[in-house]
Amino acid sequence: MWFVSIIRAIQKFFIMNITNRPVLPDEWTMDSKAVKLKGTRDGFAVTLDSNEPYEVIEQQTSELFVNLRQLAHGARISVENGEAGVPADMLIRLGMFLKERFGVSDVFEKIRVEAAVETVTDQKDLYEITQAPGGMDMGDVKVMAGRVRSGQKIMAESHLIIMGDVNPGGEVYAGGDILVLGSLCGTALAGQAENKEKSIILAFDFRPTQVQIGGVVAAGMSASAGKAIEFAFVENGSIVVDNYMTANPFGKLPVLEER
Amino acid sequence: MEGKVIVITSGKGGVGKTTATASIGAALAKEGKKVAVVDMDIGLRNLDVVMGLENRVVFNIVDVVRNKCRINQAAIRDRRIDNLFLIPASQSDNKDSISPEEMVTVCNEFRKEFDFTLMDCPAGIERGFENAVAGADEAVVVCTPEVSSVRDADRIIGLLYAKKITPKLIVNRIIPSMVEKGDMLSHEDVVDVLSVDLIGLVEMDDQVIVSTNTGSPLVMNKESKAGVAFSRIAMRLNGQPDLPIDIPKSQEGFFSKIGRKIGIRK
Structure with missing residues (x-):
């Protein structure tokens, strides 16, 4: 990181002496929105206000692109600036900066041909990026890989997927469904906190010591022979275990629904 | 070169940690290494009895930690094997007398003095375990083919991984004839659940009791299957x-093998 700070320092020195532009403080607060970022069908669209100095635009673009993370890599970026058009030097500098820092594939100016018509037709494909992808609602599924050993307790607010095994004495606890891609020999509690009795517990090798779904408890289940993919669900106030492949409980749903 | 500190642990009591510590220590010493076996079961000292050295105990590990004596003053040389030293536990203190931080310092001292330092961990996962594991480089988990032991070993393995130690597994007290009949968990079942590297399988052996009673090292007895297994673990x-x-x-006879094949015997 030291060379970055040296480059920054040289940059600041250069800007101060040659161009007499205002120098950015180290902690820049984004009170004036000089840059807007939109996702489109073909890539990303950057709308900027060329009245702002280039440093401000670069800073704000950078902040937005940091949030995109790997999505920016290899993306095509169109830049526009209202009626006036993007100044050529600004486009080149911004293009070089984005290619170097975020690995975008191409930066070009969007030519505004009948902009009004285009916005109407493309409305559905546009979405405003207001938040980092990590902060987006991804369904809150917790995926863990490995082995849950005796005495360990894995908790998830919503659904929980264990890629591995749950040993005897291990505990998995979830607000929604529990899927164990391996053997389940410990305790599994699904649909907790809110008593969601529509939750299921599924395992490739279903041999739990105890399962709970919502408020329903089933203990002392006898293990079935063979390694069938089985799942537990609540039916008429008690827990039923069935073969997942033959019962195919969700294959019968008329439409896709979110869990 | 600095030595290694290896903790021998199990979670459950009575699975053979102390026997394993004494035997592996003796076997390593027979190979010419300078070995210390440290009894970490403070308050329940017994490694000295197993090694037949109880009448020579003067200082103990708590004295070493408190700097009342140096390590080589507390170390008791074995009667038979010259490179083997015992650092006994204190009988009058309890496990809270020393802290994991102090053990880290002491373990660094052990590394300088000995090629191998084997820590005999007490049963349980409380302070005694914390103390024994604090300064260790490696861990050996002893487990018997019983569900209770496997459960506890699993917990211990989880705790060791949390301390960035990758344990190795000894399955102790295997009775081959029962395994073959399906009355006992096989070592494959145990490894299946625990999923750690196996370092040895030790058969149930009456010689263990004889050796602990007489205080003579098990590995000196070439007849003992357990002794041979521990020697190989040491290697x-x-x-x-x-x-x-x-x-x-199991060493079953020719006729019983045939009987089993044709279904007369189980």
């Missing part, structure tokens, strides 16, 4: 990790 710890692991087999 694996001592730079021969690829030494094949012998799977205990």
